[in-house]
Amino acid sequence: MAARGDATRDKLIDATIRLVRDIGYAQTTTRAIAQAAGVAEGTLYRHYPDKAGLFAAAITRQTAPITAWARDLPARAGSATVADNLIDCLTRLATLRADIVPFELAMLTDPELARPADTAGTPEPGPPEFLTRYLHAEQQIGRIRADVDPAKTAVVLLATLFGLAVPPRRTTDALGDSWPDIADAVHLILDGVGAPARN
Incomplete structure (x- = not known):
C-alpha cells in the first residue's frame, strides 16, 4: 500500500x-x-491537502539534488579556491532557474499558494543558508576578509545570479558552458571595483 x-x-x-x-x-x-x-x-x-501542498512537494523535488550538494558546501572551505567554489555553486543553482521560477512566481501571486504552509518544526535550511555558512567557514581560515558579512555577501551573490539569469530563456546545458558571466561576476565581487592606486 x-x-x-x-x-x-x-x-x-x-x-x-x-x-x-x-x-x-x-x-x-x-x-x-x-x-x-x-x-x-x-x-x-x-x-x-491542497494545491499549495502539491506545489511545495514539486519545488522540493526540483531543489533536492542542489540542496543536497549545497549542504556539503561549507565543508569545501579551504579546498580549491574561493572563486572556483563560488562559481561551481552559482552555476549549479543556475540550472534550477527554468524549473523553479514558475513555481516561485505562482507562490507569490496566488493567494492560496502564498499563505504560509502549516508545517511542524523549523524548515530545513536551503542553499542561501549553506552559502552563508561556506563564506563564514572561509572567513574563519582567512581566505575571506574578516570585515565581510557572510550573510550579506551570500545575498549579493544570489541577487547577482538572478540578474544574470535574464533573459529567462537562458539555459545551462553543461555546468559552466553557458554561463561564462558567472565566473566574471564572482571575480568582480571578490576583487571589488576600487580603482588601482595611482603613484
Whole structure:
C-alpha cells in the first residue's frame, strides 16, 4: 500500500512539473494535474491537502539534488579556491532557474499558494543558508576578509545570479558552458571595483 501511495505521489508531482513547464501555472489546475497523472481528482486530495501542498512537494523535488550538494558546501572551505567554489555553486543553482521560477512566481501571486504552509518544526535550511555558512567557514581560515558579512555577501551573490539569469530563456546545458558571466561576476565581487592606486 505504501509503495502504491509513493508511486501515486510521484505521478502527481511529475504531472505538476510537466504541466507548469508546458502550459503555465494558470492552466495547471488540480483537475488537469490529476488527468495528466492518470488518477481521479479526489485521489490528489488524498495525498496532498491542497494545491499549495502539491506545489511545495514539486519545488522540493526540483531543489533536492542542489540542496543536497549545497549542504556539503561549507565543508569545501579551504579546498580549491574561493572563486572556483563560488562559481561551481552559482552555476549549479543556475540550472534550477527554468524549473523553479514558475513555481516561485505562482507562490507569490496566488493567494492560496502564498499563505504560509502549516508545517511542524523549523524548515530545513536551503542553499542561501549553506552559502552563508561556506563564506563564514572561509572567513574563519582567512581566505575571506574578516570585515565581510557572510550573510550579506551570500545575498549579493544570489541577487547577482538572478540578474544574470535574464533573459529567462537562458539555459545551462553543461555546468559552466553557458554561463561564462558567472565566473566574471564572482571575480568582480571578490576583487571589488576600487580603482588601482595611482603613484
